[in-house]
Every structure is written in C-alpha cells, then in structure tokens.
Amino acid sequence: MITRAYTVAFQGIEARLVEVQCAVTPGLPAFAIVGLPDKAVSEARDRVRTALSSMAIALPSKRITINLSPADLPKEGSHFDLPIALALLAALDIVPRDSIEGTIALGELSLDGSLIPVLGALPAAMAAAEENRGLLCPKACGAEAAWVGNTQVIGAASLADVVRHYLGQNPIAPSEPGVVTATHHARDLRDVKGQERAKRALEIAAAGRHHLIFVGTPGSGKSMLAARIPGILPPLRPSEALETSMIHSLSGLLDEGGISRARPFREPHHTASMAAIVGGGRGAKPGEISLAHNGVLFMDEFPEFPRAVLETLRQPIETGEVIVARANAHVRYPCKFMLVAAANPCKCGYLTDPARACARVPQCGEDYMGRISGPLMDRFDLRVDVPPVAFTDLDLPASGDTSKDVAGRVAMARQRQNERYADFPDVSENSDAEGDLLEQVATPDKEGKTLLIQAAERFGLSARGYHRVLRVARTIADLDGDDHVSRTHIAEAISFRLNDAVQSP
Template sequence: MVAHAYTVAFEGVEARSVEVQCAVTPGLPAFSIVGLPDKAVSEARDRVRTALSSMAIALPSKRITINLSPADLPKEGSHFDLPIALGLLAALEIIPKDAVSQTCALGELSLDGSLVPVIGALPAAMAAANDDRSLLCPRASGAEAAWVGACSVIGAASLLDVVKHFNGQSVLETASPGEVTADPTGRDLRDVRGQERAKRALEIAAAGRHHLMMIGTPGSGKSMLAARLPGILPILSPQEALETSMIHSLAGLLDEGGISRQRPFREPHHTASMAAIVGGGRGAKPGEISLAHNGVLFLDEFPEFARAVLETLRQPIETGEVMVARANAHVKYPCRFMLVAAANPCKCGYLPDPARACSRAPVCGEDYMARISGPLMDRFDLRVDVPPVSFTDLDLPASGDTSQSVALRVQAARDIQTARFEHISGLRTNADTEGQTLEEIAHPDAESRALLLRAAERFGLSARGYHRVLRVARTIADLEQSATIQRPHIAEALSFRLPVGASG
C-alpha cells in the first residue's frame, strides 16, 4: 500500500515540490529512504520511529520504503521529517490519505514528537500556493509562512496535534501573519559634525540606489555616515519585503515570523571569505550580497578585502543576480544591492597629513588604492572625500538636516522613479536604467550635454562612467523635483564622479 505526502526542496530562493511516496510491503523488517537524500534526511528514519513510539505507535514488522520524487533532485535538511511521518501514518491508515495528499508539509521532529521550526517556511508557502495545497509546518514557523496569504497555513506544536487535526478530533487553527518588525536605529544624520559634501553624496545615493565610495583618514566619520544610511532609506515595498524575506528565511534570519519593512544593512568584516560574500559552501547558501538584496552592502576597509573577493562583485553589481555554481548544485540568487565602500587613502591612513604620513608617501597611497581594480572602481557612481573634522567643529552644536527630513526628500525622489518605471518591468530606480530607457529619461539640454562631453574627453570617462553620470544627474534632478536635467545637475554629478583629491 502506497501513500503520498508532499514537501519541498530548496534551490536558491525557489522551493521545488517533492512527492514523498511511502510503501509498507511484506518482507524483512527495514526502513529505507531513497531519492538522493543527504545525511540529515537519511537520519529522519530514526527521529520518525522514535517520535511515533512516543505516541504509542509501533511500526509493523514489514519493509518500509520512502521514495522522495523526483529522485534526481538533491534533498537536504531536517524539514523532511514531518512529511515522511505523514506519509507513513497515511500508509498505516492512521490518518486519511486524501487529507495528506492535499497538504504540503515541512518540519523537524524531536524524539518526543514535538515539532522544531525550520528554515524556508516562506518560500515553501509560495510553492504550496502554486500547487493549490495548504501548508503544514511547526507552530513557530506559521507566522512567517502566513505572510504569503495565497494558501492556508496550519501551525502545529507536535505530531500528536497533527494526527488529531487530520482525524477531526481537534482541528488546528489557521496561522496568522507575524507582526511587521520595526528597526529603529536611533542614529541621526544630524549627529555627524561637518562632512556636508559626504552627507549630500549619501542622500543622492539613497535616492537613486547609486553605489558610493568614501575615502578619508581614520576617524573622519566614514563608518558613522554609513551607519546612518538606513535611517534615510525608504521602507521596502510589499513586493520587495517578500523578495528579501524569502532569502532571509532560507538563511534562518527571520525573527519569530516577523517580516521587516526596513531595508537590510549588511556589513561583513574584511576577512570574510568568497563563499561568505558571494554565496556557496555546503548547499550553496546565499552570501552577503544576496542577504543585502534591496538594501545596502557596506564594506569597510575596502582595499583590505581579498582581491579575488572584490573582483567577484563586478558582475553581480551589473546584473543584480549571482549564480553560485558547485559540482552538485547551480543556484541563482537575486542580489540587487547598493554598495557602499569606505577606505583609508593609504596603509597608514594619513596620506594627506605631511606631519603624520609615513616615509613612503605618496607611493604608499598609490600602492594601497591599486588593490582596487580600475573596472571595479569604475562601477562606483559616487566618489567622495571625507576629510578629518577639526576639534573646533566637534564643539559646535548639532546642525543641518535630520535623518527624517532627508528621508522625506529621498522618498519623494523614489516616488517619482516609481511612477516613471511603473510600466517597465525590472526597473525600480534610476541606477537600474540602461540603453534606450536611459536616453529617454536622462536627456540633458544642449548646454548640459556640452559640459558632459568636455568632461568626458578631458578626464577620459569610460562609456560606463558616462552613463553613470547621466543616472546620477537624473537622480539629482528628481531630488529637486525637476523634469529636465540641467547644467547644475550634470556639474554636481561630475564632481562626484571625478577622481578624489589628495585625501583619496
């Protein structure tokens, strides 16, 4: 007698449907799981047997075979425990087969039969909705999965609760979506003394999702500025929140089912490996660039990162996605992030100060910045000097715009871009535009074009650099609510594009 249950296997952010076929046949007593399971799935037979024993359910002295179909798809993770147990209970006619076949299940079993939360409940709910099934998961994962809304999500505390539910003895309630979590940083842009030019660059970068490079001496405020970037970014749209949360669900970063509307801000250490930044390792897990999807990736001490790691960023920056290729897996993750990098001007950090610079200046600065390749540096839309702040400026009272006032301007500019790209698939911000679309939205007047051409010729701007200046100018015009790109917009965009000065 064969019973069928359903679950999912994860390939990147995609959850593929898996049919769990359970057969109890005459023969020597055995419990085998086939269908390309990994070690965690193979060990499910011991967890399932002990969990059933805790419910006073003894397995028959027959041959039990569990087949995970499709058989050529790798199955990884402990979330196969619950569907295997359901298939076995249905094959033993303890619960109705038809009810099990209409449910997608995932969850890890403890030895006492309780259900342990697992990663991936959100993408699993998406797959269940596509297959027109309900989702059965641990109670702690129910609030997360319920955000999908397109399918019924049932959270259970134990396997015994599941049996009672399917037999109609004690029907479980449908899970409700978790609360939207808030992430108030309490860090205000007004706390930063001076650095008005760097603050302006931060505002432009936030408004158009432009990549930003900050170069300055130690203690000048680069990390302090970057830490205040989340406070001026717009909240995630519902679609963006779902995209980001699916990746965080696979990484186990969602907190008790709460989906955050705050944009992710990831700041890995410069000792991070390539697999940690780009993704990979066991199971080809998402890396920092994918965890920063729709948010910010802040790389402090940028030249200190391994050269190979930095070079792998070039393609994801352009395409907005990364393919993690391994011998047994090829997984694609989205990674449309805003890159913010900070660097000292040289190894000692005091190149602009003759009194404190090392004896190798200025050669040390050239050697240090040479760790960043030209093609990678060309991908930064904005480059800004962050000079040291004098002690007299530190004694002055806080002044300038608050994060709240800057955030309002950024949101207004983003609203313009949302309306502009409403009917264009794949485009959300000015930084995403290219080709004919860029020519249409960023068409400068004759005077502005003449200025841009002279600057491109004099400073040797690449074709990529030329287009990035246009994108930044379009964002500056949006911040000023201007329908056309004018000469001051081009001039300011160029000022952030040209090589930094002595301190950078």
C-alpha cells in the first residue's frame, strides 16, 4: 500500500503543495527518491536512514520508493527530510497514516534524529492554511509559522518527539507566535545641521513613497540624511508585515520567529551583482529589491553601480514586482520599494567647488552622471542638490523638527492616502495612483494646471514626468491637510523635479 505525506516546494514566495508518496515493495533492497529532486533532496535517504537507526528503527530488506508529486516540479532544499521520514514511518505502520495526511511537514533531519530549522516556514504555514491542514516543522521554526494564525503549528525538537506526538504518548503543544521585534531608531533627523530643503524632500518622499536622489559633494550629508529615513516612516500594517516577512523567511532573515513592524531598510554596496540586487542565483532567491519590499532601498554611490544593474531597476520601479527568469526557474517576487539614491556630482566630487574641481569641468560631471541613463533618472520623483554645510553651522545647536515630529506628519499623510484608496486593493500610496484614478485625485486647480502645462512645455517633461509631478503634488497637499491640489503644491513639486544639479545629460 502507498502511504502519503505532504510538504511544499517554493517558487518565489509561493509554496506549492507536494505529495510525498512512499511504497515498500518486494525486491532487492534499495532506497530511491524520484520526482525531480535536487542533490539535497537525493541525499535525504541517507539522513533518514541514519536518523531512524538512531531511534532503533531498522528499514526492511525491501525496495523503498519515494515519489515527489507532481514529478515535473523541481524539488530543492533539505526541508523534504521530515515528510519523507513520515511517509516511510507510515508505510512501516509506526505512525497512523490518516494523521500525517492532514499535515504539511517540513524540516531537515540531523543524523541523531533532531530537527534542524529550515527556510520558508512562514510561506509553508500560509499554504497549510489554504489547504486546511496543520503544519509540522522544527521547533525553532514554530514561532515564525504561528503568525499565520489560521492553522495549527506543531514545532517538534526531534523525529522521536514527532512519533510520540502522533501515537498520543506525549502530544506537543501548538506553537505560539514569536515576539514582535521592537523598533528603535537612534538616529534623529534633528542631528543633521542645515539641509532644510533635503529634509523637506525626505519628508515628501516618505509620505508618498516617492523615489528620491541626492546629489552633492562628499561629506555634505547625503548618507546621513538617508540613514534617518527609518525613523520617519510609519510602521508596517499587519498585511504588509506578513507579506514582507514571507520574503525574509525565504532568506533566513527572521530573528527567532519574531516579525518586525519596522519597514525594511536595505543598503547594498555598489559592488553587488545583478543577482544580488534583482534576485537569482541558486534557486532564484529574492534580491535586495524584494528584501526592501514595503520599505526603502538605499543605493549610495549610485553611478558606481554597474550600468546593467542600474538598468534592471527600471521595470521593477514601475510594476512593483520582478520576475526572475532563469533556465530552470521562473519566479515572481513583489518589490514595491522606495528607492533613495545618493551620488557625487562628478568623479572627484567637487564639481561645484571652483577651488577644488578638476580641470575637466564640466565634462567630468557630464560623463559621471551620464552613467545614470535618462529613462532611469526620469523615474526619480524628487531630485535634490545637497550643498556642503558651512563650518560655522556645525557649531550651532541642533534645530528644526525631530524625527518624531516629521514621522507624525508622514503618518497623517499616509492615513489620508489609505482612506482615499481603501476601495483600490492595488493602490496604497500616491506613488501607486495612475490613469483615471490619478486624474481624479490629483487634478490641480486652474492656476495649478496652467503652471504645470507651462513647465511641461518649457522643460520638456515626459508623460511619465508629468504624472510624477502630479503624484508629488498630491502628497504635498496631503502633508498640508488639503483635499485639493493647488498652484502652490504644483510649484513645489516642479521645483524638486527640475533641479539643475541632477539633470541627466
């Protein structure tokens, strides 16, 4: 008789149900695993055999066949150890067959039978809830998986504990969700001396999830400003936290099963590869843009990134998702992030300082900023020149709004947007609005419309640039608490769009 256990195979953040079939038949002793397993899955037979041996369970001298169905779906990862062991234990009449068929299992087996944590417990729990099944996983993964709430999660320390649980000898209590990670932002926006215009741009970008680029001389405070973004962003909503945590679960970034309400802040180095930024590599894992989902992707020294890497950002910025297509994988990851870039105006960094600029001015600046293509630069809603701070200003006491003050205004603006787009599931911030919806919520008054048309004609705004000005103006109006977009809001949005210091050639 064929026994069955169930587990999942991961395709992006989607967990697809896999049926693990086990047949013990007469014949020469053998242990075969079929169904497109990778090397880690194929090696499971040795781990399972040794783990069972440590429990004084000997395999029969027969032919054991494990089939992973559907057979045309690639199976990757060591989490198949536990369901294979369960199917085999059921075939040996050691555990009840009907009990394991109502459970999705995942976990890696140690040679002594203990269960080792694996990646992807949270997406697996989501799949278990959709299938109306329970989830069996290593004890260290239980707190993470229990956040789903719609399914019972059993976290076991060893295979022996699993057997005793199914036999009713020592039932395992369901796992409880991990502790929500506390958010503490030590960096305050008030620490930044001067740079009031850059602070204003930062507030607008945070309020509407607009893409932002800082350009300025070395030491002017670009990175310092960007590092204070987490302190002004509102916490993740429950649905956003769960979706973001699913991606982090696949990457092993969840700490002891705790889900953080803080928005991700990713800052990859400019030597990062395309696979590291966009996603890919072995198993088509998520990249930095997906790990920054619902948060911020900060790219310092922006022109120093390889040109091919920068150009791959163009489509994800527009669509909010990325499809990693490889010869053996074709997966989709969400990547709705706020891009914040920082760059020097030229290679030496002192293009605007006559006393320190090189002899190739202005050609050096055009060549350096030319590494950022026009279509990519067109996707930045806010372009800000960050001038050097005077030495005399550094000795002045801290002034201006604190991060807490700015965060309060940002939260109110986001709340207005959430209420406005409550009936549109794919739209949460002003940066998502487009088409008729954008025209409906961001159409300016007569004077504002005239100003926008004049600016578009004079400065040659693209259609994308035109609509991005409308989105930024809508966010500025939300920060001011206005229901309608006026000429003042349009003027400020245009001023951030047409900064001469960051125009691409």
